[in-house]
Amino acid sequence: GENVEQHPSTLSVQEGDSAVIKCTYSDSASNYFPWYKQELGKRPQLIIDIRSNVGEKKDQRIAVTLNKTAKHFSLHITETQPEDSAVYFCAASPGNQFYFGTGTSLTVIP
């Protein structure tokens, strides 16, 4: 089955700096790669996703890149703000099931 690895597990950045979270996957059949943000005590919510026919996608301060050959994808957050502090999960999906990374706890220091 699919195996998703996510790094780093914790990340602290100064407000205004950029944050990068990286994930790798093993199953070349995976074709959908969502990123979820989970604030403390709340449910995970989708912040951005990318499909395998696209190499990069951007939404305001958030961008995701995908390298199918190397089987890795990354989340980039620019101009970080304190409200970006949360746990971020990557996932890979070859069909109906999602395989999640173990999460990155991001802290943005004001």
Added chain:
Amino acid sequence: DVKVTQSSRYLVKRTGEKVFLECVQDMDHENMFWYRQDPGLGLRLIYFSYDVKMKEKGDIPEGYSVSREKKERFSLILESASTNQTSMYLCASKYQGGSYEQYFGPGTRLTVT
């Protein structure tokens, strides 16, 4: 707006009790999922259902069973709760097929004493 609801936010049960966690979605989604979330381990799939009365085991099905009698409702059952099942349980749903967003419920924090 998609709504996924779970029957309880917090639940405290005793070892050996039978526990039912219920999840309801209102978007006519074919697929429904139960995950367990523990610190440092991320979201681990317990079971998923791709249609009414259909189910498949996930990564950690031991000690759990599920029931899906109606499309909108997916129940997770702990036949005999144990302390190592103390965790956050998240339900999710999505449309059948790839490239569809998975929507999560608010979670149930289960404590087994």
